[in-house]
Amino acid sequence: MADYDYDLFVIGAGSGGVRAARIAANYGAKVAVAEEYRVGGTCVIRGCVPKKLFVYASHFSDDFEDAAGFGWTVGDTKFDWKTLVSNKDKEIDRLNGIYIRNLDKAGVEILDSRATLKDAHTVHLERLGKDVTAERILVAVGATPFLPDIPGIEHAITSNEAFHLEELPKRIVVVGGGYIAVEFAGIFNGLGVETMQLYRGALFMRGFDDDLRELLAEEMEKKGIDLRMNSDIASIEKKDGELHLTLCDGDVIKTDAVMYATGRNPNTKGLGLEQAGVKLGMAGEVVVDEYSKSSVGNIYAVGDVTDRANLTPVAIREGHAFADTVYGGKDVKVDHSIIPTAIFSQPEMGTVGLTEAQARERFDEVDVYKTAFRALKNTLSGSEERTFMKLVVDAKSDKVLGVHIMGPASGEVIQAVGIAVTLGATKAQFDMTIAVHPTAAEELVTLKEKWQAPVIKAAD
Structure with a gap:
């Protein structure tokens, strides 16, 4: 290792790269991370965090209307876009600073430069105009939005x-x-x-x-x-x-x-991966094994650049697993088969496990339990928005294969439900769980009647 400048060089300071760098450094590795824009990656800088703040802002128009049913009189309202953007930027700056401080505290060197590969152990830092070497390299550059090639x-x-x-x-x-x-x-x-x-x-x-x-x-x-x-x-x-x-x-x-x-492409263009011998997939993703190792033994990749499951918590888990395995002496693999996910649509959705269609393809007999209703809040607000709950169950083992919900706080609910599905909970165990009343989520443990697909009769 003394023959290299670093034990580990991380290209990209997003969620996965930062987690891998910090954990590897905590195990005693000499680590550097290169980032050409800002520390925090897509999620913190231009993704999940600012998007969720914008989602919160967009809900107030409905909230003002709903308030009347509960006795509130809301006066004239006015929205100012520049205020929202400015306050969002302040929060992103704060988070960016936290990420930097956490890397500094772990002893990780942060290099403000675009980094490209010259070979399997050599990284060129464009802004700094120099080359450095590393025993291992971790690619964590994420993905970039796709734009079609059309006029205008x-x-x-x-x-x-x-x-x-x-x-x-x-x-x-x-x-x-x-x-x-x-x-x-x-x-x-x-x-x-x-x-x-x-x-x-x-x-x-x-x-x-x-x-x-x-x-x-x-x-x-x-x-x-x-x-x-x-x-x-x-x-x-x-x-x-x-x-x-x-x-x-x-x-x-x-x-x-x-x-x-319209989708995002792995951000590997011009990174020098091909000349280093790294195999890329059809979409430009880094092809890796279950330990996030590429076709080149000392080069690894985590997060969206691998195009496995493009979600921030997955990238973090992959980065942590890489560091635990390579520098912590543990054997850690990430299970991508069950991933709880929230979609901050309006209304919000949460999902974990198999869809009904996927379950019917894989299992001989599938039971489905579902319900749609107006949430309690909407009875006074007058909103016609519906909440939806669905359980997909293997009829033979009674194991819950998937849970799909739509309605307020679905992201919060699906996180807890994801624990049960990950542990292999059965429908009977859902049923024996005492309901929390009055909540929408109680429907998940009180659904009794199986849904029957409508019978379609042939025309006479």
């Missing part, structure tokens, strides 16, 4: 730019069908922006339970979001201070802004 795409924004808009547009079109698209559609709509969402498929949120997908579409439309399925943009043109979007079917939509949330 330079006029579009992504979630990166959405956090820093100078002015809040009066109209916006959000393109995409994943959780980032539905979350931002809800954000803009809640802040008073005339919002349309386009998705090229028949129904958005592919990969999630079909009941959740269908109900979310209904609830978003109730809130005034114009959902257009089987729709995509062919070109974008700027005319007279507005954007003219020509759709693939020839229709033209006029708007003030268009935001693409």
Whole structure:
């Protein structure tokens, strides 16, 4: 190890890279981390944290309306975009400082530079104009938003730019069908922006339970979001201070802004991985084994750059497992099979385990329990928003295979439910759990009647 400048060199100071660097340093390794932008990565700087703050901001328009049913009189209200952006930036600065201090406390050297590989042990620091060597290298550079190659795409924004808009547009079109698209559609709509969402498929949120997908579409439309399925943009043109979007079917939509949330690509372009001998996948992801090791024995990768499960807690777990295994003498692998997930759509959703469709593909007999209802708060507020709960169960073993919920605080609920599903809880064990009343979550332990699929009779 004395032949190298560092025991471990981490490229990228996002959640996964920072966790790996800190834990490795705590085990006694000499560690450096290079970051070309800001410490904290996508989640802290331009992802989950600022997005959740924007989601909170967007809820107040509904909250003001709901208050009347509880006897409150709310006067004139006014929203100021610049105040929200400024306060968000202050919080991101605070978190950025915490990440830096934690690295410093662990003894990790932070290098403010883009880093690229020259070979399997040599890293070039562009801003500093020098090379350093390391026994092991960990790639944790995350992913970057994808933009299609269409005329006028330079006029579009992504979630990166959405956090820093100078002015809040009066109209916006959000393109995409994943959780980032539905979350931002809800954000803009809640802040008073005339919002349309386009998705090229028949129904958005592919990969999630079909009941959740269908109900979310209904609830978003109730809130005034114009959902257009089987729709995509062919070109974008700027005319007279507005954007003219020509759709693939020839229709033209006029708007003030268009935001693409059509997926993210592993951020490996120009990193030098190929010349170091690292195998990349079809999307440019670093191909790794169950210990996050690449095709080159001393080079590892964690987080979104591996395109396994692109979620911040997963990246953190992968980074920690890497450090425990390589520097802590432990044998730690990350189980990607059961991952509780929250989608901060409006209404919010939470999910863990298999969807109904996935369960029916893998198991001979599946029982489904589900219910939809108006939450207690909505009885006085007058809101027609529905809450939804669903359990997917293996009929033979009684094991709960999946839980899918929609409604307020679904993210908080699914975290606790995720523990039970991870431990292999059965439907009987859910049933024997005493309900917390009155809550929406109590439905998860009081569902009794199995859902029966409707019988479709052939026409005479």
